[in-house]
Amino acid sequence: MAAKDGSKESQALPPGSGAADTPxxxxxxxxxxxxxxxxxxxxxxxxxxxxxxxxxxxxxxxxxxxxxxxxxxxxxATPAGQSAPAGAAPGKASPVPAAGQGSPRIEAQPEMPRSAGIVLPLQPIRVNLTDPSGRRYLTVGMEIEVNSDVSKELKAQGARINDTIIMLLAGKTFGDISTPEGKVLLKHEIAARLNQILGAQRVIRVYFTNFVVE
Incomplete structure (x- = not known):
């Protein structure tokens, strides 16, 4: 009887209690x-x-x-060594000038003005070059560009101008004047000698109209 009572009590336990509720x-x-x-x-x-x-x-x-x-x-954005433009508000970029409205370019001015640009001829000159053989001759025809009319001065100083150019050319060798660089240097030298005679920077350029070495 006791065993049966225990079996009934175990069956009477409510669901979820005991070992079944653990999982x-x-x-x-x-x-x-x-x-x-x-x-x-x-x-x-x-x-x-x-x-x-x-x-x-x-x-x-x-x-x-x-x-x-x-x-x-x-x-x-500001390059090193340059400060922001005066009057520019902090935190605002400076206005960029439009094309053609930027600061003017600073270009080198010519040493001699070229307002008139008058071209005057010089007398042709023929000289012996300084060569070991002594058989080379240079014939030169020239015109000069001046910034004012100095035709009267050229006529008055004609003998002195011819003598100066002859002495300059006679001291040249064929190697000195055979290259384009040598001819350009010769033009500068002639212009400098003529300006010394005229007493002012009148001669702007020298043009060779004839240049023959024989």
Whole structure:
């Protein structure tokens, strides 16, 4: 009788009590742990994003939208050794002049004015060149460009001009005048000698109308 009574008592236990309820508790505990882990990961990601937004995206504590950052960008765009234009507002770029409206270019001015540009002829000259054989001759025809009418001075100083040019040419060798560079140098030398005679920077250029070496 006692065994039967025990069997009835075990059958009369309510569901979920005893050993049958243990797996359910473990399953519920696992769900809670998983939920907490997911919540922790989410909070960590949100915190990292907030930290990047507040601190890491700034450079030296200056955000890209702040006036200080704009001023820093303007300073970086200004070449070293140059200051920003006077009157320019901080954080604003200086206006760039349009094409054709920039600062005027500073170009070297010619040493001698060329207002008139008068071309006058000189008498042709034939001289012996300074060569070991002594058999080379140079025949030169010239015209000069002057900045004022000096035809009277050329006539008055004709003998002196011819003598100066003859002495200059007679001291040249064939090698001195055979190259284009040598001829250009000879033109400059003749212009300098003529300006010394005229007493002013009148001669601008010398043109060879004839240049024959025999």
């Amino acid at each position: 359910r508790k473990k399953s519920r505990a696992k769900r809670i742990v998983i939920f907490l882990a997911i919540l922790l990961i989410t909070l960590s990601a949100a915190g990292g994003a907030a930290y990047w937004w507040l601190f890491l995206r700034t450079t030296d504590g200056v955000t890209p939208e702040s006036p200080a950052a704009t001023a820093s960008a303007q300073d970086a």
